[in-house]
Amino acid sequence: MDSCAARRLFLFPLVAPKLPPAYPPRGRRRGRGRGNGALSGAARCSPEANGGWGGIVEDDLAELLQILPRDLRDNLQNEPRKDQLLEVILDLGRRPEARFLGDSGGQYLRDSEISQKELEDAQRAVGEFGGDNRAGIEGTLHRISAIRSRKGMVVGLTCRVGRAVTGHVDMVRDLLNYKESILFLGRPGVGKTTVMREIARVLADEFQKRVVIVDTSNEIGGDGDIPHAAIGGARRMQVPQPSMQHRVMIEAVENHMPEVVIVDEIGTEAEAQACRSIAERGVMLIGTAHGERLANIIKNPTLSDLIGGVETVTLGDDEARARRSQKSILERKAPPTFPFLIEMRERHYWVTHRVCQCSLYVK
Known part of the structure; x- marks a missing residue:
């Protein structure tokens, strides 16, 4: 793995060494990229039963339905696609809407609008909202996010289904054997948190690692103590306030001697620096x-x-001519x-990059 040939991706040369799998690939396809995009490997998991996942799914959906108005609860219980509810x-003042995995749009659940009383009843059925306007249902993985008015009143709720998936991590199981850090990149809703949850279980139970999860919004480990x-x-x-996530990350390392730290939604400079530390x-x-x-x-x-970050470097005349660059x-x-x-491009299609630790340049 020390010898590597530079490749280019989005104008930045990246290294793509061929990785020998520690386990025979199961339910996935790995390949080499061609053309201008040099890919270290691609993994695809074919959708199967159980809501389109390639493993065993547990979602505690009944607990989430309990916070909804009765007519919406009955509609969703009779919905043939409820296992794919997102x-x-x-x-x-708007009609309630259900969104499903794989659908670009939503489905209205009734013709009448949501009232203020229905929102208040739903609020009372969930836990207390934190500084990030997120709450959960104790003992489950569901997430309820609030939209507030300028006066602080809740005027909207997003009730997100949380699922525990067993077997989905097989797509990248061989990478865990390298004992190197892995960053999952994807748009909201592609399943990053679900994968974090399964990786935590596999590393702790199967690899016998000391694993600590820094759970900012209780999304990975669920609501409750x-x-x-x-x-x-x-x-x-748990993290008292989202702004304290980077402090809890450092505290986890200093106080609890983990071999693995798992953190969701890295988004600030302080969190990036904590990751570096x-x-x-x-x-x-x-x-x-x-x-x-x-x-x-x-x-x-x-x-x-x-x-690794990027910085501007000024070359000498001879070096610039040798590289044929500015x-x-x-x-x-x-x-x-x-x-x-x-890169989690889709729920069942991931692209792996090996970022080489060598000096790279771009014209």
Whole structure:
């Protein structure tokens, strides 16, 4: 893995060594990219039964339906696609809407609008909303997010279904054997948190690692003080306020001696710096960030440090002529915090990049 040939992706040369799988690939296809986009590997999982997932799914859907108005609850219980339910939208003065996996639009659940009383009843049925306007249902993985008016009154609820999936991590199981940090990149709703939950269980129970989850909104381990059984033997540290996530990440390493730290939704410069600090201490990191392609991270000044960052370098005349480039170029600033980056382009189609720890340049 030390010898690597430079490849180019989105104008940034990236290294794509062929990785020998530690386990025979199961239910996935790996390949080499061609053309201008050099891909380290692609993994695809064919949708099967159980809501389109390639494994066993547990969703505690009945618990989520209990917070909805009775007529909506009855409609969804009789819905043939309820196993593929993604979220239910309750907005004041609008018709309630259900959204399903794989559908670009939604489905109205009734013709009448949501009233203020129905929103208040739903609020009382869930836990207390935190500083990030998120709440949960104790003992489940569901997430309820609030939209507030300028006066602070809740005028909308997004009731997101949380699922525990067993077997989905097989797409990248061989990468876990390298004991190197992995960053999952994807747009909202593609299943990043679900994968974090399953990876935590596999690393803790099957790999026998000391795993600590930094759970900012209780999405990975579920609401309540007792974490959901879906994370197995992994430990969970809750975060009082979203702005304190980076502090809890450092506290987890200093106080609890983890071999693996799992953190969801890395989005600020402080969190990126905390990831860098943790990686320098020899702890394996599993994290997620919002984006669709590696280029999104490269162009994001807040998160670019996760893959080493970029800086402007001025070349001498002879060097510029040798490289056939301009005198001012961009180079990687430091070794990447996450040697592996996985683009979750779809729920069943991921692309793996191996980010090499060598000096790279771009014209």
